Amino acid sequence: MTTDAHPSRTPTAIDAIADRYVTTIARLDPLAATAMGLSGYDHLMTDLSPAGHQAQADAARAVLAELDAATPEDDTDRVTLAAMRERIGLDLELHEADELLGQLNNIASPVQGLRDVFDLMPTATPEHWDAVVARLEALPGAAAGVVESLRLAASRGRVAARRQVLECVAQAEQLAAEDTSFFTTFVTGPAAQAALSGAPDADGRREALARGAAAARAAYEQLATFLRDELLPLAPAEDAVGAERYRLWSRYFLGAEVDLEETYRWGLEELDRIIAEQDEVAARIAGPGATVADAIAELDKDPARVLHGTEELRRWMQETSDAAVTALRGTHFEIPDALLALECMIAPTQNGGIYYTGPSDDFSRPGRMWWSVPPGVETFTTWREKTTVYHEGVPGHHLQIAQAVYQRSTLNAWRRLGCWVSGHGEGWALYAERLMADLGFMDDPGDRLGMLDAQRMRAARVVLDIGVHLGLDRPERWGGGRWDAETAWEFLRANVNMDEGFLRFELNRYLGWPGQAPSYKVGQRLWEAARDEAAAAAVRRGQEADLKAFHARALGLGSVGLDVLRSALV
Template sequence: MTSPIFNLCDEHVTRAASLDPVGAAAEGIDVEFAATSDYGPDGYAARAALIGETLGRLAALEPEGEADLRAAAHLRERLEAELAWHEIGEPLRAVQAPFGLLTNLRDSVDLLPHESEDDWRNVAARLAGMPEMLDGWRASVEEGLSRGLPAARRQALELAVQLELFSSGATHKGLIGSYGDGPARAALEEGAAAAYAAYAGAARYLREEYAPRAAEADAAGAERYAVNSRLNLGADIDLADAYRWGWEELARIEAELAAEADRVRPGASVAEATAILDETQYVEGLDAYRGWLQDRHDEAIERLHGAHFDIAEPLRRVDVTLALDSTSGAAYYTSPSEDLSRPGRTWWPVGSERRFTTWNELTTVFHEGVPGHHLQLGQTRVTGDGLSRFGRNSWVSGHGEGWALYAERLADELGWFSEPGTRLGMLGGSALRAARVVIDIGVHLDLPLPDGSKWTFDKACEVLRDRGRCEPHRVRAEVVRYFGWPGQAPSYKLGERAWLAAREEARQRQGAAFDLRRWHTAALDLGPVGLAGLSEALRRIG
């Protein structure tokens, strides 16, 4: 489709990508290779200026039809949320672990193509450019400190640990080793050495210079939290009400968990059922784990296509990748590139583990793969001209993570958790997401727990472990993530709530004419939508 609004969407993506080619390429946007992006104050100022300019131009354009209306509404909502994020100085606090800018930069190396000699020279150039990008980042966070905008000390110290791991020499070893001996070998090794030194230098800076000047408090506070919540949800919500709902939802799930544990063994507690499953439902070795995951992804696609979804041919494969040196603690997904030359991938952190329980991982397969992120994000790549380029390349966490939780719920409705313990695993994951709602909102807004006590890091770990049923080895990384990424963790459950409400509204409105497969197709063809406009957008298309 061609219209002034679609042209503006396309132009904004192109110009934004030119200002951050590293981030754009990692997101799968078709952009000419650049070794580095500017993550210094001037780079962020240029991004904010572009957002303001695009919003001004959008205000002067009149939509010419339904696709134009959707494209304009989404562009406006996203850019207004992003501009507010810039205006409160969030880019100048880019000190967060285990996910954040520096992790994205490290991952950008692995996401580069590495087939031809030119590709490998680009990999070497990206590695060699790491010191420049980290210098820009350091200038930004120093500017933040000078303006009284510090990140939390805990985040600085945790990120230092992560960077020390990156600098150990193992981070890019596997990728470079896969190249073998060739004309780019020396450049790859030199680039890796420069990157390792940059990671180590950034870790020292965080420990010795930034942390002593960082904020003692972990909480973001009301103003920052409201802006970050809007950015992640695409909606302004009553946060106190969401906090109350989170506790109610957690209690509901706990009742289901107890009933499901009884099915594993009559009379068993959740902890006892979990212990039984840990000893009986597992695979050993990296190859066996990767194989089990790939088989489950493939099976999901085969069962869904033509039944509850119409899956385009390019999306009928998800590549499983084991993230050997990741400290994220949780699986994640990266979408296909715009031209589909890079496939959708799920990434599974393994650390030092070599024995992997499977009963609790099936639900994550559906979340990260199909019908979750891969189907949702992949569909934006194949939808065609009904979706603007901005829509094909943007993200609303509440919409996207909410859909992924909806995908888990759908798998349960379809009876897919039939293997021993797998439904307990699904419910445990749901409890984790409900615990995220109360921890994240409670910590950052300083709301009391039901017993009147105050949140602390240790209390958050306790709630996540005991009420959220988080695996012990993941608890710390998860809580560090919530403390450093305000507003993102609740987007899963709050997004799922919005998707279920939208589906129920469609059922009620259409009655006997409601068709789930058709509704799924329409929902995915919408592309990303802020939660404030989700039901209305679905209503307009049927």
């Protein structure tokens, strides 16, 4: 399928239920609507108070009741039913455990979400900026709702660890300070100036943006004060969440239930396997007996592998991504015309993250790969990052997420836009990295070492994340004793080739977002198991295993829990 033609399907009653639920989500959570690329909600703000959380929970219960009364008409309906029951059921479990009400961490909580949504809002016209003004003006009310929810969660004994509260205080203070705030530069930046130049009442609109930015900064100042003065004294020093809470979050991020202690042991074995492969590649780069550190030193001093400045980085990302699309289209993957546009961007934030945002429902907003470059970082090495481009772009997140959005004639809106399972998404992206190596795109020893470096980090955090949160014993090879933040830091430094600032951010992320980091590597494991099982099933039917057909079938399902994926493919 190298054109925009694709099969159609008559929508069913279950599709209608799913579509209506997406509309309900958009109404109750306009921030999610913006993330999904649904128009008409960008001027609105999500109610993050306890009442807002309760309204979303009530809607979840209502749609599950509708689904219980519905009869599936085909296999697509059967997957929809299984996927919605699994996802929405877990949303309710998290709600009832006060996990959503008290959520606070350094990367994926309301402290970040209220700012990050502005990266996704359209900014090409004066009317787009009017929506920005409305949302900025609504931000203080949303922040007050966050405070109300955190207070209620605290009264029920659910307070994030001290480390996470401190991280959020620092982020809120930065967003509150006029000279460092994203909001200050956002409303006065090139996009705003270009859109408002010559527009009716341009000066009035600029003044409204300045007031909105001031209101947003004040909201973050009040949020920082609450976190520092009221919540921090209640925050426990202990980072680990314990087995019961961890199992719930692991199920949420994987869409599958796994044996955590077996997964921990597998993580250790996988780490050893990757280290052995790294050692072999290092010898190819720096000579017999060379260590991984020796090979890294050789690669880092090679001027052909160094990029200077963010614009050179962005161009290289775009060229690498475009080349992958050209090479893979029609050979290993079906890539529709609508997916050819993938924009590589330097993010307005500076926290070191690299991430993908999907296209809007109508593809007017293309899929985008973002690189958040920390202050002072001016050089980048291609050997480390080629695998990242494949992870975020094609055949990784862009092919996966945009392909689901594209399936308008076969998938309902919830399947295309409303469902995201980390283990499915991030597991696929790691699967894609390794696949590109298997297909010969990482034959250069430096690029291959970069892929292995990324895989080693993902294996290490399976071990670290489960080990810390479940309070497991460390193997003697890694120092013995029990896992905690200090031993996790030593382990991370020994296994991950990153600057200390990046690494500290990563460690805090694992400590504050239990179960999410392992979903990458465990998700890859489950994806590979699903592929192998599907191939074996084909052979049993007397058919030849077809990897390209497997990919098309699997990606055509959209993002679903990994247990649902497995049952749908076999």
